[in-house]
Every structure is written in C-alpha cells, then in structure tokens.
Amino acid sequence: MTWFSIIIAGILTYFTRMTMIALVDRDMLGDKIKAVLEYVPSAVFPAIIFPAIFINDYGSFIEMNDPKIFGAIVADYCWLFFKKYYCNYFIWIDFLLVFNFCYI
Amino acid sequence: MLSKKQLFTKGMMDISPHMLSVIPFGIICGAIGVELGFSPYLVYAMSFIIFGGASQIVFLQVLSGGASSLVAVTSVGIINSRHLLYGAVLSEYLEKLSFLKKLLISYIVVDQGFAESNKFFKKNKSEQHLHYHLIGTGCTMWICWQVATLSGIILGSFVPAELGLKFTIPLTFIAIVVQDLKKIDHLIVMITCGLSSLLFFDAPFKSYIIISPVIALFVASLILRLKK
Numbered sequence: 011m012t013w014f015s016i017i018i019a020g021i022l023t024y025f026t027r028m029t030m031i032a033l034v035d036r037d038m039l040g041d042k043i044k045a046v047l048e049y050v051p052s053a054v055f056p057a058i059i060f061p062a063i064f065i066n067d068y069g070s071f072i073e074m075n076d077p078k079i080f081g082a083i084v085a086d087y088c089w090l091f092f093k094k095y096y097c098n099y100f101i102w103i104d105f106l107l108v109f110n111f112c113y114i
Numbered sequence: 115m116l117s118k119k120q121l122f123t124k125g126m127m128d129i130s131p132h133m134l135s136v137i138p139f140g141i142i143c144g145a146i147g148v149e150l151g152f153s154p155y156l157v158y159a160m161s162f163i164i165f166g167g168a169s170q171i172v173f174l175q176v177l178s179g180g181a182s183s184l185v186a187v188t189s190v191g192i193i194n195s196r197h198l199l200y201g202a203v204l205s206e207y208l209e210k211l212s213f214l215k216k217l218l219i220s221y222i223v224v225d226q227g228f229a230e231s232n233k234f235f236k237k238n239k240s241e242q243h244l245h246y247h248l249i250g251t252g253c254t255m256w257i258c259w260q261v262a263t264l265s266g267i268i269l270g271s272f273v274p275a276e277l278g279l280k281f282t283i284p285l286t287f288i289a290i291v292v293q294d295l296k297k298i299d300h301l302i303v304m305i306t307c308g309l310s311s312l313l314f315f316d317a318p319f320k321s322y323i324i325i326s327p328v329i330a331l332f333v334a335s336l337i338l339r340l341k342k
Binding site: 011012013014015016017018019020022023024026027028029030031032034035036039042043044045046047048049050051052053054055056057058059060061062063064065069071078081082086 | 164177197205206288311335
C-alpha cells in the first residue's frame with residue numbers, strides 16, 4: 011500500500027509541475043495575471059521561510075532569542091552586502107556558527 | 115548568444131551554491147525515512163518518484179504517525195501545488211518547445227531551479243535555447259538530491275540532530291528572495307505571505323503552503339491596481 015501511495019504521490023507531484031507548463035497555453039492567461047505572476051517568488055518562498063524560522067518542531071512559536079532568528083538575520087545581511095554566489099558559503103558558515111555554538 | 119552547452123553549464127553553475135543546503139537536507143530526508151522504520155528501498159524510491167524535498171519528509175511522517183495513505187498523498191499534493199505557480203511563470207519561456215520536451219522538463223522543475231532559471235530568463239529573454247538553463251539547474255538538483263538521500267539512508271542516525279541541518283533550506287530560500295527586499299511592493303507581498311503562513315500554519319494537510327501564496331498574490335494584484 012505504501013508503494014502504491016508513493017506512486018500516486020509521485021504522479022500528483024508530476025502533474026502539479028507539468029500542468030501549467032505543458033497543458034495550459036500562456037495566451038490563455040490575461041495580462042493582469044501575467045503581471046501578478048511576476049510576484050510568484052516573493053509570494054511563495056516566504057511560506058517556506060517563515061514557519062521554518064518562527065515555528066519549532068512541536069508546532070509552537072519559538073522565543074525571540076532563538077538562534078534561528080539571528081541566523082536568518084545574518085543570512086539576510088550576507089546577501090545584501092555581497093550579492094555574489096559565494097555568499098551562500100557565508101550563510102553556511104553562519105548556519106554552522108549558530109547551531110554549533112548555540113545549541114551544542 | 116550562448117550555445118546549448120553554455121546555457122546548460124550556466125544552469126549548473128547558477129544552482130551549485132544551493133547544493134550546500136540541499137545536500138544536508140537530502141541527507142536528513144534519507145535518514146528520517148530509515149529512522150521512521152521505512153525500508154531503505156522505499157525511501158530511495160521516493161526521491162526518484164516524487165523528487166519533492168519537504169513533501170517527502172511530510173509523507174513519511176504522516177504515514178508513520180498512523181494516518182491513512184489518502185491523507186499522506188493529499189498532503190504531498192497540497193505541498194507541491196506551488197509548482198502550479200512556477201509552471202505558470204515558466205510557461206512564457208517554454209511555450210515554443212515541443213509537448214514531449216515540456217513533459218520531460220516538467221519532472222526536474224524544483225524550487226531552487228525555478229528561482230535561478232526564472233532570474234536568468236528575465237535577464238536573457240532573447241536567448242534561443244533558454245530551456246537548457248532550466249535543464250542544467252534541474253539535472254544538477256536531481257543528481258545531488260539522489261546522492262544526498264542515498265547518503266542519508268546509509269549514514270542514518272550518524273547525522274546528529276543537534277546540527278539543525280533542517281534549517282539550511284530556509285536559508286537557501288532567504289538567499290533567493292533577499293534581493294527583492296529593496297522593492298517595497300515585493301516586500302509587502304513577502305510579509306503578507308510570511309504572516310499568512312504563520313496564521314494558517316495549523317490548516318489541514320499543510321495547506322498553508324498554498325493558502326499564503328494565494329493571499330500574497332491577491333495583495334500583489336491590489337498593489338498593481340494601486341500603481342495604475
């Protein structure tokens with residue numbers, strides 16, 4: 011049953027990826043919708059970021075002094091200042107610092 | 115004008131920094147699956163069949179929590195429904211491709227790949243074979259995800275939970291959106307989405323992941339109306 015569920019989940023996931031690319035004609039979307047779609051990255055990624063930062067594994071809000079908040083702020087600054095790909099390395103270091111020194 | 119190979123390589127290069135966060139997350143995904151008592155083959159097959167990051171972890175957690183397969187599959191569908199939005203954006207750049215190519219490319223569209231390729235597409239609209247960039251990002255992500263999940267299955271409980279590797283994923287998304295923080299309209303949309311996601315966090319099937327973007331896009335449409 012689990013294998014069957016995985017296959018169904020895989021097909022469902024594939025359909026969410028494929029539908030708009032392969033089955034929907036871009037011209038069907040009006041100019042207003044096309045303009046709104048410009049905001050998709052800004053409208054989608056915070057839905058992943060915010061809960062990951064502000065909500066803990068038990069589903070409740072974290073405290074204001076939680077290292078994850080500082081980690082997120084440092085990560086923001088790294089990107090704003092350097093604007094280069096190697097900034098991800100800074101984010102990585104930031105992440106290691108925050109979790110190795112504050113949690114362990 | 116860049117060649118197909120150059121575009122593919124550019125896609126690989128553009129996505130490569132994200133590997134620093136995707137690999138640990140993949141390791142977690144593999145390790146969690148085995149820890150929850152699922153067969154290593156099943157955990158690995160998920161990476162191949164679903165290829166959906168967080169949705170894979172949710173799928174395993176929901177099933178191991180005793181919920182029905184229907185609930186697990188619905189959760190995966192809802193979490194991954196954000197890909198509908200990615201597809202709507204990418205369709206502009208892929209419309210000239212054959213149906214078969216569209217079907218194949220669809221499999222490798224993931225969050226980070228979408229973000230990097232979308233950025234590249236906006237700046238290079240005149241390029242002829244833009245989709246090779248998307249193939250470059252997608253293939254790189256796919257290979258890394260498979261290797262990382264496999265490593266997680268093998269390493270299993272050797273990955274210390276205290277490292278907080280799960281936090282690498284929001285960090286990579288911060289890196290993607292942070293450049294838009296300077297634009298006030300995008301900032302409003304981001305805050306709306308973020309706050310809505312916290313507000314609706316307890317919504318069934320993790321549906322906050324699609325509810326909050328829909329609310330944020332509604333706000334974006336209001337902003338556009340005000341701009342006029």
